Amino acid sequence: MKSILVLGGTGFVGSQVCEKLAQQGLCVVLPTRRSSNARHLQHLPGLTVLEMDVHDERALSQAAAGQDAIVNLIAILHGDAAAFDKAHVVLPQKLARVCQAQAIGKLVHVSALGVNDAQPGAAPSEYLRSKGRGEAVLQRAAAESAMELTILRPSVIFGAKDQFLNLFARLQSVFPVMPLAGANARFQPVWVDDVATAIVRSLERSINSPSGAPAVRILEAVGPDTYTLKELVQMAAQLSSINHGRGRPVIALPDWMGRLQALLMEKAPGPTLMSRDNLDSMKVDNVATGTLPGLEALGITPARLEPIAREYLRKTPRA
Ligand SMILES: NC(=O)c1ccc[n+]([C@@H]2O[C@H](COP(=O)([O-])OP(=O)(O)OC[C@H]3O[C@@H](n4cnc5c(N)ncnc54)[C@H](OP(=O)(O)O)[C@@H]3O)[C@@H](O)[C@H]2O)c1
Numbered sequence: 001m002k003s004i005l006v007l008g009g010t011g012f013v014g015s016q017v018c019e020k021l022a023q024q025g026l027c028v029v030l031p032t033r034r035s036s037n038a039r040h041l042q043h044l045p046g047l048t049v050l051e052m053d054v055h056d057e058r059a060l061s062q063a064a065a066g067q068d069a070i071v072n073l074i075a076i077l078h079g080d081a082a083a084f085d086k087a088h089v090v091l092p093q094k095l096a097r098v099c100q101a102q103a104i105g106k107l108v109h110v111s112a113l114g115v116n117d118a119q120p121g122a123a124p125s126e127y128l129r130s131k132g133r134g135e136a137v138l139q140r141a142a143a144e145s146a147m148e149l150t151i152l153r154p155s156v157i158f159g160a161k162d163q164f165l166n167l168f169a170r171l172q173s174v175f176p177v178m179p180l181a182g183a184n185a186r187f188q189p190v191w192v193d194d195v196a197t198a199i200v201r202s203l204e205r206s207i208n209s210p211s212g213a214p215a216v217r218i219l220e221a222v223g224p225d226t227y228t229l230k231e232l233v234q235m236a237a238q239l240s241s242i243n244h245g246r247g248r249p250v251i252a253l254p255d256w257m258g259r260l261q262a263l264l265m266e267k268a269p270g271p272t273l274m275s276r277d278n279l280d281s282m283k284v285d286n287v288a289t290g291t292l293p294g295l296e297a298l299g300i301t302p303a304r305l306e307p308i309a310r311e312y313l314r315k316t317p318r319a
Helices: 010-025 036-039 055-064 080-099 124-145 165-175 191-203 231-239 256-265 276-281 305-315
Strands: 003-007 028-034 049-050 069-072 106-111 146-153 176-179 216-221 251-252
Touching: 003 010, 010 028, 010 036, 010 146, 010 191, 028 036, 028 055, 036 049, 055 080, 069 080, 069 191, 080 106, 080 124, 106 191, 124 146, 124 216, 124 276, 146 191, 165 176, 165 305, 176 191, 176 231, 191 216, 231 251, 231 305, 256 276
Parallel strands: 003 028, 003 069, 028 049, 069 106, 106 146, 146 216, 176 251
Antiparallel strands: none
16 A cells, blocks of 8 residues: 655644545655644544654654655745744755655655746745745656656645634634735635645656656646735635624735834744744745646646635634
């Protein structure tokens, strides 16, 4: 039976990936910093949870031993340059070495829409620049080996457990107005189930590359519709019936005020909801470039946001 190492498998997307792999009768090896993070997946047949530090290359190598493929979903959204580098560049470097040393045949790496292909360093945020450097590391590794590499670049991902529409709904259930930075930034939200299916199909379907060329496929994972951030905030309220579906007044903040708001949110105690780096990411539209294949290349027709979000947002009681 095939076995897949899923890095970041306890997370929003990774949990769906683990479920789909288990449904297909595959074994899943799931490293995590805390085994309690994998509690919701313990019921899956063929699942092995490893409490470990994936940044420890020896431990990573041991976890990868005997695996048929690796999926990498580890990423951070907030942090300083060193933290982004560690998660998005140094870890892929370790992964590349492990894959080469152990002749791992397939790697699926989840990156992000907005990576600048021509000049990775010119992307507007540290998140996107580091994601671009991580992709480059893995592409070089694929060029030097027989490994098949799929890179998925999703726009913002929605689903019942997202930290995106649910957050906008939660904030509007508490606050009377929504001061919003980056209100006109554009997104093409993609369903978590479609992203997870794309990952599983990437493992199943070989890459047809011309002989001698690296086996690399890069896909943009987007949904069929484009929305501004303001439209998404308003839709979250409407679908959650906040203020009788009217939501709260959305006040688009000028750049300087948005940055001040993000700075205050970075300094506030508790989990960071927004950072200046997130705002920088929104300087480029988070929509497909059209120069790369989409999910259709894997036989997936991306789902529309509204009918799905309506289902899960209406189930959550709000003020
Ligand atoms: N969600 C989106 O809207 C979105 C949009 C575009 C791209 N993506 C990309 O899709 C991938 C999956 O995203 P997601 O939303 O599923 O992420 P997530 O829910 O935050 O999960 C990420 C996982 O990575 C692990 N992790 C986080 N920080 C780590 C660290 N410093 N060291 C080691 N492990 C760490 C965590 O596992 P443990 O806590 O169990 O160790 C966590 O389960 C990421 O590459 C992300 O950049 C996501």
